[in-house]
Amino acid sequence: MTLSAAHDVLARAGVTVFERGWLSANNALIQGEGPTALVDSGYGSHAAQTTALVSRALGSQRLDLLLNTHLHSDHCGGNAALKAMFPALETFIPPGLASAVTDWDEERLTYAPTGQHCPRFVHDGLLIPGTSLRLGTEVWHVHGAKGHDPHSIVLFQPENRLLLSADALWQNGFGVVFPELEGQSAFDEVGETLDLIEALDPSTVVPGHGPVFQDVPEALERARSRLQQFRSNPDRHLRHAQKVLIKFRLLEWQRIEYEELFAWALNTPYLQNAMPSREPALQSQWLRQLLGELEHNGALRMDGHLVLNA
Numbered sequence: 001m002t003l004s005a006a007h008d009v010l011a012r013a014g015v016t017v018f019e020r021g022w023l024s025a026n027n028a029l030i031q032g033e034g035p036t037a038l039v040d041s042g043y044g045s046h047a048a049q050t051t052a053l054v055s056r057a058l059g060s061q062r063l064d065l066l067l068n069t070h071l072h073s074d075h076c077g078g079n080a081a082l083k084a085m086f087p088a089l090e091t092f093i094p095p096g097l098a099s100a101v102t103d104w105d106e107e108r109l110t111y112a113p114t115g116q117h118c119p120r121f122v123h124d125g126l127l128i129p130g131t132s133l134r135l136g137t138e139v140w141h142v143h144g145a146k147g148h149d150p151h152s153i154v155l156f157q158p159e160n161r162l163l164l165s166a167d168a169l170w171q172n173g174f175g176v177v178f179p180e181l182e183g184q185s186a187f188d189e190v191g192e193t194l195d196l197i198e199a200l201d202p203s204t205v206v207p208g209h210g211p212v213f214q215d216v217p218e219a220l221e222r223a224r225s226r227l228q229q230f231r232s233n234p235d236r237h238l239r240h241a242q243k244v245l246i247k248f249r250l251l252e253w254q255r256i257e258y259e260e261l262f263a264w265a266l267n268t269p270y271l272q273n274a275m276p277s278r279e280p281a282l283q284s285q286w287l288r289q290l291l292g293e294l295e296h297n298g299a300l301r302m303d304g305h306l307v308l309n310a
Contacts (some may be wrong), residue, residue, distance in 0.1 A: 033134025
């Protein structure tokens with residue numbers, strides 16, 4: 001299928017996709033005869049860009065609903081800014097961490113363990129797997145999508161075979177399996193979610209990151225191959241996750257002194273807990289090895305004491 005075919009599917013479903021990159025998740029604006037909805041809101045430091053994109057696309061229309069596929073900071077960091085712009089906006093989230101949002105527990109929401117931030121927001125309703133809701137003109141089905149996040153959901157529009165997959169499936173993989181960083185087995189759940197997506201048989205996928213794609217069987221094959229590599233060598237996944245956390249923060253900083261980065265790593269539990277020692281020299285050596293691997297892969301650049309995004 002062609003890019004034009006994907007565009008036709010999106011148009012029939014009333015979906016406009018804002019492809020954002022990797023610091024902010026993609027946003028999907030759904031318009032039509034029913035409620036106007038935005039799915040995911042990007043990272044907090046990009047909130048002004050999120051509100052500008054949404055405002056420009058809406059024109060004089062209002063935004064009725066904001067839906068978060070899951071509560072990682074790159075998917076809900078713009079919630080507060082959108083609520084300030086549209087006071088009547090109702091925000092819906094998956095049910096698993098609703099109490100953590102109400103209490104604003106940054107440990108359970110993983111903002112503290114990942115060393116990330118998210119402006120506080122409130123929610124008005126829940127996206128319960130197995131239910132459906134009207135967004136724009138069409139009815140969308142809510143499906144649980146455990147693995148990357150135990151509480152994540154995906155949204156499927158069956159008539160147009162259109163899937164908003166969040167971080168459960170990208171064109172070339174899937175998101176870090178965060179429960180594994182806390183010692184909780186979740187690779188099986190990733191596999192179950194990939195099986196679910198195959199059973200839904202979407203023709204078009206709007207991923208949480210990267211371009212819209214239609215080579216779904218091939219994407220599933222690539223994802224399963226990657227999953228098998230992680231199953232066979234869990235340490236490989238752990239190392240990958242550590243580098244993702246560093247790269248994510250560098251996307252926001254763009255440049256930072258090494259000592260500041262080291263201090264951040266020491267205060268980020270997912271990184272600190274993985275360090276092989278409590279001896280500062282060995283901790284620094286561990287971090288420099290990670291940075292070296294990222295530099296070798298072209299993800300950053302070292303310039304003396306500076307760490308630069310590439």
